[in-house]
Amino acid sequence: MSYKRSSLMQERMEKNRKMILQSARELIAQGGFKDAQIQAIADRAGVSSGLVYRYFDNKSQVLIEVLNEAITFEVEILNHIAQGQFSPTQKLHKAVTTFVRRAMNSSQLAYSLMFEPVDPELEHERFHSKQLIKQSMTEILAIGKTSGEFSFEDLNTAALCVVGAMTFAVVEPLNPSRNVIFDESYKDYFVKQIADFCVNAVKRQEGV
Structure with missing residues (x-):
């Protein structure tokens, strides 16, 4: 059971990470790096800015x-x-x-x-x-x-x-x-x- 929970958690973390990167890419494609601010990335990904910082330092x-x-x-x-x-x-x-x-x-x-x-x-x-x-x-x-x-x-x-x-x-x-x-x-x-x-x-x- 512990292994299954760990596997599901890993999948969720990987999914969050991919959503964050995809959101950043879409923002860059629309308006350049200047539009890809952490809060904007978080909003587009449907997550909190705090979660973004769990995966990336800046x-x-x-x-x-x-x-x-x-x-x-x-x-x-x-x-x-x-x-x-x-x-x-x-x-x-x-x-x-x-x-x-x-x-x-x-x-x-x-x-x-x-x-x-x-x-x-x-x-x-x-x-x-x-x-x-x-x-x-x-x-x-x-x-x-x-x-x-x-x-x-x-x-x-x-x-x-x-x-x-x-x-x-x-x-x-x-x-x-x-x-x-x-x-x-x-x-x-x-x-x-x-x-x-x-x-x-x-x-x-x-x-x-």
Whole structure:
């Protein structure tokens, strides 16, 4: 009986934790980090602010957890593409296209997670998340260089440049202060431009 009570308590605690994180993510997606205050998170989750503090020491810890969960999911998608049955050129184009498209489809959330001003603790985690993205792109680039499809001097530098292009290129269109809604045709055009740029930057030129 004691074991059953303990198991039920663990399930309830895990459910509360997930609700808190989901609420924080929804608030960030609506209005950015500034809207994801502890009381607002608690209200949306239907719990007390005191309960939120039972799981997290402060707001930064909640936001870091949201960031880590989001980036883990994005990296899983990129890794799946990297390990797929495509040529390196196709993998790179698909990885960049998928990342940028997903960012533009969740513009406020993507902007906040990647660019909104944050405290040093969260900024450190943001830097780490970009390193994880870089690892996925490094895998694709390394395969492409070995196969002869790609040509560049330094793998790490090439990966940094690709990640820089696929992340910072979306700062302007994602910026919520511009209050612009893009139609699907523009999204398709914009995403393709970034993916083409990244591929052309590393692809071996004929005769070289």
